[in-house]
Amino acid sequence: MDDLLSGLRMPERVAPGALFLPGYAASIEREALRGIAAICALAPPHHLLTPGGRRLSVAMTGCGAFGWHSDRAGYRYVSRDPVSGRPWPAMPRSWRDLAREAAERAGYPGFEPQSCLVNRYDTGARMGLHRDCDEDDLTSPVVSVSFGVTAAFLFGGAERHDPVRKLAVESGDVLVWGGPSRLAYHGVAPLPRRTHSLTGPLRWNLTFRRVTHRQGP
DNA sequence: CAGTACCA
DNA sequence: CCCT
Known part of the structure; x- marks a missing residue:
């Protein structure tokens, strides 16, 4: 009966090239949350500033060869955590494998993510409509994995004013677009x-991307 | 508030 | 040439 109320929770093509995979990461939920804690100990999430000087409501950190950063100088990928000066924590093998397998399921075989952005959403945190356009490699997809409190993911089109679909993303759900x-x-x-049994009031999101083309680091 | 900007 |  819950299925009738909350949707069928089956894989769904939300747009050409975009696939929603409910529960695809559910089996690694606990392990992933432990990994997130370990990464946050090495590279604590913080609220980045936009080039315009505004503070993002989402707290961010990351792992892998590249992390996302923004400040008055602009948006960019960087190979060291600007806070610590150290390289980003390593991307856990199980995360990379999961992102690769989800991408393959969505029709993007051979995905080798170089960056995993770790986003922490506290109550009220949001992400305005935007598009990921700062990667050199736009042939690789984006893989987004959610844990914790259910959120409404907004998925639009190529134009800012295109209609937006609203997807309830639950803990363990994956969305791939490319x-x-x-x-x-x-x-x-x-x-x-809301609260979640493992994360309390928080939602964690992992976003996997390839930043450079194949010959890159 | 993730496009940081068209000299009107 | 968006108007968050």
């Missing part, structure tokens, strides 16, 4: 005040 959807606008509605 090909004709690679530059689709997307975002996250303000996180509701």
Whole structure:
């Protein structure tokens, strides 16, 4: 009966090149949350500033060869954590494998992510509609994995004013977009005040990307 | 508030 | 040439 109320929770093509995979990461939920804690101990999440000087409501850190950073100087990928000056923590093998397998399932075989952005959403945190356009390699997809409190993921189109689909992303859900959807606008509605048995009030999101082309580091 | 900008 |  819950299925009738909450949706069928079956893999669903949300747009050309975009596939929603409910529960695809559920089996690594606990391990992933331990990994997130370990990464946060080495590279604590913090609220980045936009080039315009505004503070993002989402707290960010990351792992892998490249991490995302923004400040007054602009948006970019960097190979060291600007806070610590050290390289980003290693990307856990199980995360990389999961992202690769989800990408393959969505029709993007051979995905080798170089960056995993770790986003922490506290109650009320949101991500405005935007598109991921700062990667050199736009042939690789984006793989987004959610843990913790359920959020409303907004998935639009190539134009800012294209209609937006609202997807309830639960803990363990995965969304992959690439090909004709690679530059689709997307975002996250303000996180509701809820609790999850493993994360309390928080939602964690892992976003895997390839930053450079194959010959890159 | 993840496009940081068209000299009107 | 978006208007968060």
